[in-house]
Amino acid sequence: MCGIFAITDHPETAELSNLGLFALQHRGQESAGIVTTHKGELFAHVGMGLVSEVFSRTLLATLTGRTAIGHVRYSTTGASHLKNAQPLVFKNIHGPMAIAHNGNLTNAMEVRAKLEKRGAIFQSSTDSEVIVHLIARHQGPVEDAIIESLRQIEGAYSLLFLTPEKLIAARDPYGFRPLILGQIGKSYVFASETSALNIIKAQVVREVEPGEIIIVEGGKLRSVKPFKPVRPARCVFEQVYFARPDSNIFGRNVQAVRRDLGRALAREMQGIKADIVVPVPDSGVSAALGFSDVSKIPFEMALVRSHYVSRTFIKPTQELRELAAELKLAPVVDTLKGKRIVLIDDSIVRGTTSRKITKSLRAAGVREIHMAISSPPIVSPCYYGIDTPRAGELIANRQSIDEIRKFLDVDSLHYLTLEGMLKAAGAGDPEGYCTACFTKVYPTPIPDYQTAEPAKASGDQGPEHQSLM
Ligand code: SF4
Numbered sequence: 001m002c003g004i005f006a007i008t009d010h011p012e013t014a015e016l017s018n019l020g021l022f023a024l025q026h027r028g029q030e031s032a033g034i035v036t037t038h039k040g041e042l043f044a045h046v047g048m049g050l051v052s053e054v055f056s057r058t059l060l061a062t063l064t065g066r067t068a069i070g071h072v073r074y075s076t077t078g079a080s081h082l083k084n085a086q087p088l089v090f091k092n093i094h095g096p097m098a099i100a101h102n103g104n105l106t107n108a109m110e111v112r113a114k115l116e117k118r119g120a121i122f123q124s125s126t127d128s129e130v131i132v133h134l135i136a137r138h139q140g141p142v143e144d145a146i147i148e149s150l151r152q153i154e155g156a157y158s159l160l161f162l163t164p165e166k167l168i169a170a171r172d173p174y175g176f177r178p179l180i181l182g183q184i185g186k187s188y189v190f191a192s193e194t195s196a197l198n199i200i201k202a203q204v205v206r207e208v209e210p211g212e213i214i215i216v217e218g219g220k221l222r223s224v225k226p227f228k229p230v231r232p233a234r235c236v237f238e239q240v241y242f243a244r245p246d247s248n249i250f251g252r253n254v255q256a257v258r259r260d261l262g263r264a265l266a267r268e269m270q271g272i273k274a275d276i277v278v279p280v281p282d283s284g285v286s287a288a289l290g291f292s293d294v295s296k297i298p299f300e301m302a303l304v305r306s307h308y309v310s311r312t313f314i315k316p317t318q319e320l321r322e323l324a325a326e327l328k329l330a331p332v333v334d335t336l337k338g339k340r341i342v343l344i345d346d347s348i349v350r351g352t353t354s355r356k357i358t359k360s361l362r363a364a365g366v367r368e369i370h371m372a373i374s375s376p377p378i379v380s381p382c383y384y385g386i387d388t389p390r391a392g393e394l395i396a397n398r399q400s401i402d403e404i405r406k407f408l409d410v411d412s413l414h415y416l417t418l419e420g421m422l423k424a425a426g427a428g429d430p431e432g433y434c435t436a437c438f439t440k441v442y443p444t445p446i447p448d449y450q451t452a453e454p455a456k457a458s459g460d461q462g463p464e465h466q467s468l469m
Pocket residue numbers: 176234235236237238381382383384385386434435436437438
């Protein structure tokens with residue numbers, strides 16, 4: 001759960017990076033950073049908090065240079081500390097270098113243990129630093145060192161590297177996380193989502209392909225594909241929940257995909273009797289619109305989200321998250337009283353937030369609640385960078401659909417089928433997705449987590465793996 005951004009050879013590189021990161025803020029709110037390069041040196045500023053809290057005009061003016069990379073972070077490995085904030089900046093035999101990483105490696109602990117045995121000293125607890133150490137151990141041109149390092153890691157990565165001479169973008173062979181290439185004038189732009197390109201008025205060129213490495217040097221762009229091709233495993237959850245609705249990722253507009261997911265859900269629930277369709281804002285809005293299109297049941301914004309809940313309440317602890325849920329959503333009693341409603345959301349993780357919502361709906365006098373989820377039950381954790389909790393905390397991992405229905409106190413509970421979700425999301429390529437959190441079928445080896453899982457099941461979080469969703 002991170003966002004990355006880069007721009008080459010532009011006179012306002014720090015300002016545009018700041019804007020780009022702002023448009024990726026939904027991908028991470030714990031820390032933000034920008035690194036620029038000028039006359040053989042790197043200039044960095046990273047800090048804890050939102051982009052608007054980390055960067056001021058004055059500060060941006062100190063980030064000299066025409067090329068930059070930036071990062072917003074939401075930790076999936078490594079604790080929420082400044083030392084783990086990215087971009088990470090380091091110096092090795094290749095000179096100064098910065099790295100920004102979106103995704104999660106699945107063999108980082110294994111590789112780290114081997115490196116530490118050989119004397120490597122790590123500064124942070126992020127999986128991304130493993131890549132830094134691997135690069136430092138390879139001689140020769142920096143892109144060869146990067147390629148050789150990436151051959152040794154498993155899992156999900158969309159990466160940006162900055163050196164005084166080059167900007168290098170890399171996407172893992174499975175293409176778990178999105179990475180978009182754009183252009184503004186003669187400058188190249190890379191971003192996790194098109195929302196960051198749109199805000200700076202850059203044109204979308206294309207997606208960086210799975211397994212592709214793009215090198216920008218001296219204003220010219222080169223592409224290499226050094227890895228053996230594999231079947232892509234794009235994260236379907238990016239489209240279901242995580243990416244911004246105005247972004248286009250994996251070849252489709254996210255809002256349109258979510259609306260199609262809602263349409264598919266309505267077709268699967270044909271015959272449901274209800275007076276209104278109510279989304280859980282903001283996550284269920286697009287799917288509820290699609291559901292209403294097909295079912296012809298009127299759409300009503302009968303839950304109102306407060307956008308003024310202090311950031312104090314979105315800190316990543318379960319207790320604060322639960323408090324925030326109560327403060328954030330208010331039922332519109334006049335619209336809901338005595339009604340039969342279809343309540344739409346994109347997913348149920350622990351079930352605790354949904355339970356609070358249904359409780360407040362009952363208190364508002366709703367007669368029947370038919371809960372409809374625009375994805376299948378989440379039964380297994382994500383190890384590729386979306387922050388789901390460990391298996392034991394996922395309600396669908398330990399309870400049947402009817403047990404969940406009873407827990408949520410709803411009259412009926414419907415999940416979109418896997419086939420329905422892939423067809424709606426896939427637009428011609430339903431095969432090219434990762435669905436591991438719904439199916440337990442992981443597209444890559446997960447050595448770090450295979451050993452960590454017994455500890456997780458007994459209530460131990462494992463090595464600094466946080467559950468923040
Ligand atoms: S496990 Fe789920 S959330 Fe993680 S990459 Fe796969 S589809 Fe996405």
